[in-house]
Amino acid sequence: MSVFSIHSATFPSSHAALSLAAQAGEVIHDHAEIARRLAALGVRFERWQAAAPLPVNADAQTVLAAYREPLAALKAEYGFQSVDVIRVQAGHPDQETLRQKFLAEHTHNDFEVRFFVEGRGLFYLHVGETVFALLCEQGDLVSVPANTSHWFDMGETPDFTCIRLFTREDGWAAEFSGDPLPASFPSLEGYAAAVSALRR
Numbered sequence: 001m002s003v004f005s006i007h008s009a010t011f012p013s014s015h016a017a018l019s020l021a022a023q024a025g026e027v028i029h030d031h032a033e034i035a036r037r038l039a040a041l042g043v044r045f046e047r048w049q050a051a052a053p054l055p056v057n058a059d060a061q062t063v064l065a066a067y068r069e070p071l072a073a074l075k076a077e078y079g080f081q082s083v084d085v086i087r088v089q090a091g092h093p094d095q096e097t098l099r100q101k102f103l104a105e106h107t108h109n110d111f112e113v114r115f116f117v118e119g120r121g122l123f124y125l126h127v128g129e130t131v132f133a134l135l136c137e138q139g140d141l142v143s144v145p146a147n148t149s150h151w152f153d154m155g156e157t158p159d160f161t162c163i164r165l166f167t168r169e170d171g172w173a174a175e176f177s178g179d180p181l182p183a184s185f186p187s188l189e190g191y192a193a194a195v196s197a198l199r200r
């Protein structure tokens with residue numbers, strides 16, 4: 001289930017961050033409400049359905065065909081030049097390098113658009129003195145605006161397949177801020193466990 005939560009960037013304890021957010025009513029599970037909150041940050045958040053059931057580990061062509069219609073609409077709206085499919089599962093040869101790279105706070109000079117075909121991933125957006133956590137699951141489309149500080153955790157045992165869209169053929173580069181903030185926030189596994197504990 002997708003989850004969105006709001007945290008102070010200056011709060012020092014990762015373990016208490018979620019319960020504090022929950023006390024303030026700022027752990028949100030309702031998709032429409034998450035979308036509304038994110039829209040205020042310039043983030044697009046939607047649910048997409050595959051046109052036909054997708055086999056597990058479908059190849060890129062099959063994945064793109066299953067989402068042809070919403071992809072075509074998004075391409076027409078934003079002029080995306082390229083689309084690819086990235087799959088990272090436990091045992092991927094570059095999993096730790098890939099994980100560490102995007103765990104560091106960074107920005108892009110173009111927006112970052114991801115659709116979760118399978119699996120899940122945790123985005124953190126850092127805006128002013130606030131950190132917004134967004135746990136995405138299968139079926140979620142998210143766009144992080146250009147120049148918005150963020151980081152992404154695929155987890156210690158990554159398992160996701162995403163469609164990525166780029167407005168340039170050469171994709172985008174990440175600008176790293178060097179801010180140590182990500183270390184103060186839960187990993188994907190820690191966040192998911194804390195959210196489940198809150199719901200019990």
Ligand SMILES: [Fe+2]
Pocket residue numbers: 102106107108112150152174
């Ligand atoms: Fe990014």
